[in-house]
Amino acid sequence: MFGLDKRDTTLLLIVACLAIFAPFILNPFPTDSGLAQFNAGYPDLMQRFVIFGIFAIGFNILFGLTGYLSFGHAAFLGVGSYSAVWMFKLLSMNVLPAIILSVIIAGLFALVIGYVSLRRSGIYFSILTLAFAQMSFSLAYSVLTPITNGETGLQLTLDDPRVLGQTSTADGSIPVTNFFGLEMRGTYEMAVGPWAFQFNMGYYLCALVLIAAFYLSIRIFRSPFGMMLRAVKSNQQRMNYTGLNSKPYTLAAFVISGMYAGLAGGLMASMDPLAGAERMQWTASGEVVLMTILGGAGTLIGPVLGAGFIKYFENIFSKINSNVLHSWFSFLPDGLEDFIVFIIYPFIGKGWHLTLGILFMLVVIYLPGGLVEGGQRIGNWIRGRKKSDARQNETHPAE
Amino acid sequence: MSKTDLSRRGLLRTGAVTSAGLALPTIFTAQSASAFTNDPTGGSVTLGFNVPQTGPYADEGADELRAYQLAVEHLNGEGDGGMLNTFTSKALEGSGILGKKVEYVTGDTQTKSDAARASAKSMIEKDGAIMITGGSSSGVAVAVQGLCQEAGVIFMAGLTHSNDTTGKDKKANGFRHFFNAYMSGAALAPVLKNLYGDDRKAYHLTADYTWGWTQEESIKAATEALGWETVNTVKTPLAATDFSSYIAPVLNSGADVLVLNHYGGNMVNSLTNAVQFGLREKEVNGKNFEIVVPLYSRLMAKGAGANVKGIHGSTNWHWSLQDEGSKAFVRSFGTKYGFPPSQAAHTCYVQTLLYADAVQRAGSFNPCAVAEALEDFEFDGMGNGKTLYRGDDHQCFKDVLVVRGKENPTSEFDLLEVVEVTPRAQVEYAADHPMFAGGQLGSCNPGS
Numbered sequence: 001m002f003g004l005d006k007r008d009t010t011l012l013l014i015v016a017c018l019a020i021f022a023p024f025i026l027n028p029f030p031t032d033s034g035l036a037q038f039n040a041g042y043p044d045l046m047q048r049f050v051i052f053g054i055f056a057i058g059f060n061i062l063f064g065l066t067g068y069l070s071f072g073h074a075a076f077l078g079v080g081s082y083s084a085v086w087m088f089k090l091l092s093m094n095v096l097p098a099i100i101l102s103v104i105i106a107g108l109f110a111l112v113i114g115y116v117s118l119r120r121s122g123i124y125f126s127i128l129t130l131a132f133a134q135m136s137f138s139l140a141y142s143v144l145t146p147i148t149n150g151e152t153g154l155q156l157t158l159d160d161p162r163v164l165g166q167t168s169t170a171d172g173s174i175p176v177t178n179f180f181g182l183e184m185r186g187t188y189e190m191a192v193g194p195w196a197f198q199f200n201m202g203y204y205l206c207a208l209v210l211i212a213a214f215y216l217s218i219r220i221f222r223s224p225f226g227m228m229l230r231a232v233k234s235n236q237q238r239m240n241y242t243g244l245n246s247k248p249y250t251l252a253a254f255v256i257s258g259m260y261a262g263l264a265g266g267l268m269a270s271m272d273p274l275a276g277a278e279r280m281q282w283t284a285s286g287e288v289v290l291m292t293i294l295g296g297a298g299t300l301i302g303p304v305l306g307a308g309f310i311k312y313f314e315n316i317f318s319k320i321n322s323n324v325l326h327s328w329f330s331f332l333p334d335g336l337e338d339f340i341v342f343i344i345y346p347f348i349g350k351g352w353h354l355t356l357g358i359l360f361m362l363v364v365i366y367l368p369g370g371l372v373e374g375g376q377r378i379g380n381w382i383r384g385r386k387k388s389d390a391r392q393n394e395t396h397p398a399e
Numbered sequence: 400m401s402k403t404d405l406s407r408r409g410l411l412r413t414g415a416v417t418s419a420g421l422a423l424p425t426i427f428t429a430q431s432a433s434a435f436t437n438d439p440t441g442g443s444v445t446l447g448f449n450v451p452q453t454g455p456y457a458d459e460g461a462d463e464l465r466a467y468q469l470a471v472e473h474l475n476g477e478g479d480g481g482m483l484n485t486f487t488s489k490a491l492e493g494s495g496i497l498g499k500k501v502e503y504v505t506g507d508t509q510t511k512s513d514a515a516r517a518s519a520k521s522m523i524e525k526d527g528a529i530m531i532t533g534g535s536s537s538g539v540a541v542a543v544q545g546l547c548q549e550a551g552v553i554f555m556a557g558l559t560h561s562n563d564t565t566g567k568d569k570k571a572n573g574f575r576h577f578f579n580a581y582m583s584g585a586a587l588a589p590v591l592k593n594l595y596g597d598d599r600k601a602y603h604l605t606a607d608y609t610w611g612w613t614q615e616e617s618i619k620a621a622t623e624a625l626g627w628e629t630v631n632t633v634k635t636p637l638a639a640t641d642f643s644s645y646i647a648p649v650l651n652s653g654a655d656v657l658v659l660n661h662y663g664g665n666m667v668n669s670l671t672n673a674v675q676f677g678l679r680e681k682e683v684n685g686k687n688f689e690i691v692v693p694l695y696s697r698l699m700a701k702g703a704g705a706n707v708k709g710i711h712g713s714t715n716w717h718w719s720l721q722d723e724g725s726k727a728f729v730r731s732f733g734t735k736y737g738f739p740p741s742q743a744a745h746t747c748y749v750q751t752l753l754y755a756d757a758v759q760r761a762g763s764f765n766p767c768a769v770a771e772a773l774e775d776f777e778f779d780g781m782g783n784g785k786t787l788y789r790g791d792d793h794q795c796f797k798d799v800l801v802v803r804g805k806e807n808p809t810s811e812f813d814l815l816e817v818v819e820v821t822p823r824a825q826v827e828y829a830a831d832h833p834m835f836a837g838g839q840l841g842s843c844n845p846g847s
Binding site: 039043044142156157158172173278315318319 | 504507524
């Protein structure tokens with residue numbers, strides 16, 4: 001289907017099913033139970049899973065295929081967000097023009113940065129992209145304050161023009177983002193016994209975009225263009241000696257991946273119309289590298305898994321405070337309870353970075369192919385096959 | 400390799416799947432039936448405490464969280480009741496809010512607008528929080544206030560001192576108890592005039608973000624009205640930790656007063672640098688060189704150590720105040736945690752009680768009813784004297800303290816002494832004052 005072979009179609013269908021049924025899959029625990037803490041099926045987090053999934057898919061087109069490690073991808077995400085918010089301020093609250101503009105602007109931005117940065121490869125390329133991203137961050141943070149509103153972040157106000165829409169609603173508030181009248185924040189709650197499932201309009205828009213982005217990424221991976229990018233990764237020098245100019249290919253990959261980031265930024269602003277400079281900071285760029293490597297660089301589905309994994313930790317684990325811990329272990333004798341809480345406490349709540357760091361190290365050391373390799377190993381172990389066969393799989397991890 | 404050849408069957412199938420995908424979202428447009436967001440239906444009500452637990456303002460955040468926990472205890476009738484006994488409104492009885500037990504969830508703002516909004520959103524969407532409060536930076540306060548307006552819950556701002564929070568960026572669902580940059584300027588100016596005279600040359604170093612800009616604008620206007628001359632204003636990046644390169648030019652500028660529009664770690668570092676450069680021993684234009692810190696806090700004074708001695712600034716509240724409300728609060732806080740509360744803790748504690756009281760008086764959790772109960776509400780017994788929550792911009796008006804770094808501190812908490820309590824009338828301003836112009840409250844949003 002869709003011009004894909006059977007394996008890729010299955011993969012696409014799996015991603016589509018995961019995305020469409022996410023409100024069920026992510027809410028496995030009844031609302032009133034103690035485990036409801038671990039439910040992730042609320043609109044904001046689901047949107048984040050999907051948006052960062054798109055971001056990571058785009059990053060993977062550059063890093064996974066060409067091996068060029070960009071350390072400044074968050075700049076494109078930020079540029080996309082700013083463009084989208086400006087569209088909401090000036091044109092209308094419809095998300096479509098905002099998202100289109102954010103993709104275009106991020107693409108142009110990537111063209112300029114890529115043109116300069118791709119003159120070098122390896123570590124020099126990484127440093128150049130990092131420098132550009134930090135420059136964009138400082139520009140957004142202080143120099144370009146009239147455009148970006150500095151540290152406070154760009155926000156909508158009641159007196160924005162919005163020439164094609166309305167400046168403010170009849171009851172005097174800022175109109176909400178919509179897709180031809182469908183409000184992004186509209187949520188339908190379905191109560192099934194003790195469970196409550198939330199179906200959010202904005203989430204489903206993001207999910208459809210994710211499926212489209214994923215499909216496009218499969219097509220790129222399987223195209224002659226994708227093959228050329230892989231050749232760049234395995235031996236660029238040899239490629240150059242054969243008389244091929246690899247620069248147009250790498251630049252195209254860089255721009256496509258920048259446009260993906262812009263798309264993610266535009267979606268982010270469409271879900272929550274605010275753009276802050278922190279989105280462009282180097283930590284944000286580092287995060288997408290982590291997501292891709294954690295999930296499995298060079299694989300199709302890996303970056304999506306990695307994005308989900310990190311966002312889950314950031315939003316769910318950081319919420320567990322010492323009170324929650326005490327209530328979990330309250331069945332133990334007092335001294336023992338305090339001792340166990342004392343042991344676990346540094347790893348949860350504000351210590352979630354620590355847990356994530358440990359997991360990241362374990363994954364990189366024992367599963368260099370990321371979560372995807374873990375999945376494959378488990379699959380092979382169940383089927384009782386030898387590991388060598390698994391290497392034939394099309395979705396192999398990057399070396 | 401790509402396959403672009405489409406068969407008739409393949410095209411039909413693709414078309415069917417695509418149209419099903421596009422049609423899918425239309426079944427989700429229905430809204431839930433409740434009159435407002437997160438209407439508490441069970442026997443408890445959830446408040447969301449969104450404070451910085453990591454990053455440069457983590458100290459303030461930790462103290463805010465302590466105060467919130469104390470406020471929840473008092474609202475549920477545990478502990479000694481604290482300020483509930485001195486508060487002039489007697490609507491709260493220590494049996495929760497409207498008979499519902501108060502529960503809370505916490506989140507980490509990381510002092511970043513994005514993270515703060517994500518954390519507030521998850522509290523609203525996942526935990527069903529009916530009110531969000533906290534924060535220790537104006538940038539975050541403005542961002543979260545905007546989010547609460549859109550989501551339809553009340554936002555009770557924590558420590559935020561920028562004029563914009565209740566000025567250009569004010570929102571109908573947002574309320575601020577803390578004082579602001581304009582009030583600091585108005586309170587400090589007369590004291591500075593008495594101390595240093597009306598013929599001074601000031602040099603400003605300013606943190607480069609919303610709070611710094613409004614702070615500089617306010618203090619500059621207030622001192623220029625005294626007859627002071629502003630020699631130069633320099634913006635410093637928020638992330639800076641070494642201010643030597645900014646201090647050196649001050650020496651040659653001919654200025655005889657340095658105004659540090661810095662907060663938290665910034666102020667600790669810039670003040671330390673200034674003292675190391677020997678600014679305080681210098682004499683310029685025949686006068687002693689002076690340093691002024693418009694926004695002071697005890698936590699900052701602790702960080703800067705002996706350098707704060709004799710330096711003047713303004714603050715919202717200080718634990719050494721001797722009115723009944725302050726004493727009651729310091730007593731319950733001290734009993735529970737073993738040290739006195741900071742001004743951040745005070746404003747957060749008071750905001751929680753004010754919200755609970757407004758709900759109780761309104762008889763409903765509906766944000767619009769609560770906002771109406773808070774607007775133009777006058778109260779006393781919360782440590783700042785008679786206070787008014789002005790309805791025009793949701794800003795509290797109360798006395799402002801001018802404080803000085805103590806020469807001979809008796810303990811590690813006794814670092815500031817109150818020089819003057821500036822009466823409320825002196826720091827009041829019209830709601831359409833130019834420093835606060837450009838924004839609109841809009842109308843209150845009860846959400847779905």
